[in-house]
Amino acid sequence: MASKTRTKIVKTAKKMFNERRYGNVSTLAIAREIEISEGNVWYYFNNKRDLLDEITTEFLEVVDRRLAILPTGSDDVLQQYAKMLATLVEEFRNYGFIYRDQADFGEHADELQLRLPKIYADGIEQGRAFYQAMIDADLLDWPEERLVTLSTNVTIILRYDLEFQRESGTDKQGGDPIANTIEQHFSLFEHAMRPDALVRLKEYISQTNIHVQ
């Protein structure tokens, strides 16, 4: 059984990394935040990298669960899509720094770098499957030969729109930045959705952890 201190180190590190970047958070700062000594951090983790690796392992499991959400045909594809988005949003909130701070991690050919290409590839395929299911259910009007392209652009927007908002200062113009990102990704295909389907999808979204203004 993991000790309370160990658990607290991981939890606090995750929170601080997300708030202030991995590279800007020293082990001393983590120790101070939970009011233990820095040496105590070294007792549980041989180096800062080990701490990161433990969080990365958690992250990869969360990602796998998100990528497993697929349209089943029997259930409502829009509801499933909303669920997938809500899961992604939760992933950003808890593990956003893993996407954002990769440059801080150094150049070790680690687990994360090895798995990211497949994570993105699977994410693009997942999106394609969702849009294909929407077409099959007559909810979306889109040529099939441009589905992968659409899903790729959606992936890039979902991945980087938060950074774009931060850089362009629009993250401080009110509204939840993550909700803005979801809105932005809709702009890629909402004009091609059946109007009532779009209304329903946004209805489902509003019932999740995503709160559009």
Added chain:
Amino acid sequence: MASKTRTKIVKTAKKMFNERRYGNVSTLAIAREIEISEGNVWYYFNNKRDLLDEITTEFLEVVDRRLAILPTGSDDVLQQYAKMLATLVEEFRNYGFIYRDQADFGEHADELQLRLPKIYADGIEQGRAFYQAMIDADLLDWPEERLVTLSTNVTIILRYDLEFQRESGTDKQGGDPIANTIEQHFSLFEHAMRPDALVRLKEYISQTNIHVQ
């Protein structure tokens, strides 16, 4: 007149920052690369930040020139659009680290952070003007109420696709990554272009510094 050593420091720093990130390049490493002592770097620049500020000033002038490229109506809009893209590509090649390494720069509310929001806003407006001009010349079929949305998505793709390629490992699958980014941005609107216009645009592109496979 700027001394040769000073000029060489700036030039080498720019090259090294682009190759290895601002945060990973020490003043010692710059000095060694041009075979001068580190103290000599401090003679010309009081601190590393001054060196960055000088490059940033250069960068902001280059950006202003790019943003001034607008469709004139008399000239061929497609040719002008190709020229704007070529200028942007050159900007990425010479100053890419300024976009990429912002996290390394610290939290000073400096010139760059102040100007980025307007740079993006002007870039989006510039794109809108280009697509509007293409519509006016019957080269593009796109509803005007979705032009800003299109230009915003184009901006995000142009800005982040290189990072996406790096993260997803597709930058090593052959072809010039920058050319891939230009291709990716086309995917947002090329299906709505008049076929002969698209052919002409790509023709113009191939005559620039952008070499698609």
Added chain:
DNA sequence: GTCTATAGCCCGATAGAC
């Protein structure tokens, strides 16, 4: 299991000789 003390490294930056 938690602490204090400190080693060792790298970096940015300064002082001063030549």
Added chain:
DNA sequence: GTCTATCGGGCTATAGAC
């Protein structure tokens, strides 16, 4: 204008007392 020498600070990591 260019150099050597060195300082001070922050960080990761280790050793060892309790």
